[in-house]
Amino acid sequence: MHSWQSYVAIGDSFTEGLEDPGPDGAYRGWADRLAEIMAAGNPDLRYANLAVRSKKMRHILAEQVPAAVALRPELVSLCGGTNDILRPGADPDAVAALFEQCVRQLTEAGSKVVIFTGIDTKGVPVLQRLRGRIATYNVQLRAIADRYGCLVVDLWPLTALQDRRAWAEDRLHPSPEGHRRIALLVAQTIGVRTEQAWDEPWPPAQELVGLARHRADLRWAQQFLVPWISRRLRGVTSGDGLSAKRPELGPLCQRSRQGQQEKC
Template sequence: MSTEHAHPWSRYVALGDSFTEGIGDPEPGVPGGHRGWADRAAEVLARGDHDFAYANLAVRGKLIQQIIDEQIEPALELRPDLITISAGGNDVIRPGTDPDEIGARFEYMIERLSRDRATIVVFTGVDVGFSPVFRGIRGKVAIYNENVRRVAQKHDCIVADQWALTEIQDQRMWAPDRLHLNPLGHHTVARMVLAALNVDNDLQPLRPEPLPHTSWRQARAEDLSWAREYLVPWVLRRIRHQSSGDHVTPKRPEAGPFEDATPPAPRDS
């Protein structure tokens, strides 16, 4: 399906943390080695328009204030007419943080990004009630989401509503670390973002196909493996005030034609 002239945007900049960087969706052939929902959406937006430019400034592990300090001005310098911003998730999952205070920082960020009247897409957090690890902060995520919706209404932003995206409330959509989406999850979010932008596309649901169901015994063994490999290091980084994004640079710091990193052919399902 051609999307030529199907949307009004020519310069897209994505801001945020690991979610937007594409962690969980490894692809050695693209910048940074991760594809993710933003790349997948940009692939569609770029079809039929050789002048379409895309930059991705997102870096894993970043808190909302770090995104404000490190990404807003570089983004505005690129003069985008389309911005996606997902920020605050790393703050919300930290113990003792206040979703209203995070929401206030989010509003400040949107006020600054609104300077040049670009279309801005914001994200609500996932309904984590399905997750044994994160269901305890479900109410906190819900409060933060209400702040995001309030800010979006005030500043005329488009809301990409992950809370309502029930498809990703399924462990088969998530990477082994249970914190990041896998390729299927990123593909599903890309479809949701394009729908929020009202952009026609030929991305099909559940392709790439989800992993097969696992047995109860295998799932419990995976719980122990996950705790050793992901949970313990994450806790230690919090204690040491370290971030997985320390010393990591944006994978696409300049807005350029998307053809310079054409993704590989689709995998067989």
């Protein structure tokens, strides 16, 4: 078991916590949930979350990594590259090269880095076409982890996270239950004690088949795929103009959002 003193999360919407609204309506996500688990055993934990939705690896490298280095945390979680890999013609090797620069700077600053592989998109409409590209990227990430001694959260083979209930309606972000399980998985990876198991069996559920599945796929395309394509064509992202929800390293009971401090 390990009692971390400070933790900074960097990345994109996955780490910001999209599709996991908290009691106040603000996004919570697995990183906030993980910090809560860590703080249960160490009330002195200091935590910051610099992740912003839609950010690519070059943005994470240029904006978030220097900020994380300046905070000098004991632990940094880094998950990024999905927004690059989703683009047509993306080169997984080039994205991995940027990822390695992030890891190098963080480790040279003295932080232990925990990274994530991409999920297996087999059977997911549209996204399953990216399966080979994601697998190639994962190979590079594991090699980077070996070179720099990173902890690895390997999402690719986990059947417990391949259940459709682990993912929100947009099929890109975890559901609240998915975020909860990922937080428990990361806690296990970094050596933090938990009372629950991330891979507890899902209760039985009726699978969508035939016409019902076709209708669900069509509804997903109309609500999420078409707007995403529209934003790409217009050169805008859902993260434009947004800043980190928790840019300062501090006690968990303090949340910095738009320059205001809220205490528990």
